[in-house]
């Protein structure tokens with residue numbers, strides 16, 4: 804590792820250090836499915852591309868998957884999850900959950 808590798812990134816919000824091709828800010832890391840998965844939500848900006856949201860699914864064993872979403876796509880995902888949670892909550896107390 805050279806001295807340059809240890810320098811912080813010039814992009815202020817970037818959490819990556821050393822040589823990297825994607826600027827990334829780690830927003831949230833959510834254990835899911837009884838700890839079988841960790842879901843990571845990051846802000847990313849690949850070089851020569853626009854800033855977006857990165858959804859990382861990291862299994863306890865095996866390969867992780869990364870999906871990059873534009874802000875509109877991320878909004879749709881957010882709305883869909885919100886809708887699903889609200890449907891569950893509306894049915895809470897009924898026996899068809």
Ligand SMILES: [Zn+2]
Nearest residue numbers: 812814817826
């Ligand atoms: Zn960076």
